[in-house]
Amino acid sequence: MSPASQGETLLKLVDVDKLLLQLDKQLNALPQRPKLDDLADTFDQLADKSEQVAKLRLRQEMSIKALRDERQLLSEKVIESQRQIEANSTKYKEVSLLSTEIENLNKRIEKITYDIGELNAGIGKINAVEKQLSDRQAYIHARQTELTESLENDISQLEAQSNKLEQQRQKLTALLPAELVKRYDRQRGLKQGIGAAALEGHICQACHIELTEGQLARAKRDADEAGVGTCPSCLRLLVI
């Protein structure tokens, strides 16, 4: 390759690298990512709530079971007391005491039945909340799947573009002297990915500083045979 076209090739390489930088930025700023983060947070919150509600349900169910057991026991006592009344039907005082006991037992049974009803109503509300939570979780899950698909789609498209540019990059660097590519890549690493620029008039197209006549003369003098020098301001390779 003639030295004169080395500068042109280098500037083509700069253009390819700028496109690669843009793709990289796009890749890092894909809008699905923050949305997916938000959804994951919401999903976690809903999962915490579901857990709390499940604990509440368990407590209610245990209370109901305890009350049912107690009611069963009291019902057996009532039957036992009735049996005793029948056996002692002539003993007025005992019958009276047993009757009072049965009355108290029945009151307690009635109260328990009422409490079980209240607890069951509570469970009905818990069911409704659980339904809401699981509907919401299902919606979020569907949205996550949708966004993940769209994210992966965008990523593979950007990566395909990036691969093409990498191939172009390899072709261009193969045309340039290895030493020049090394200098360029070093500057690229130091200067946010832009390692070289054209000089237009007196202005470096990377840092937009206007070179003085003296700086320009020096840059020209120090440039290699391909006309690639160094910007005195930003130190990038300067195609003069």
Ligand SMILES: [Zn+2]
């Ligand atoms: Zn510059």
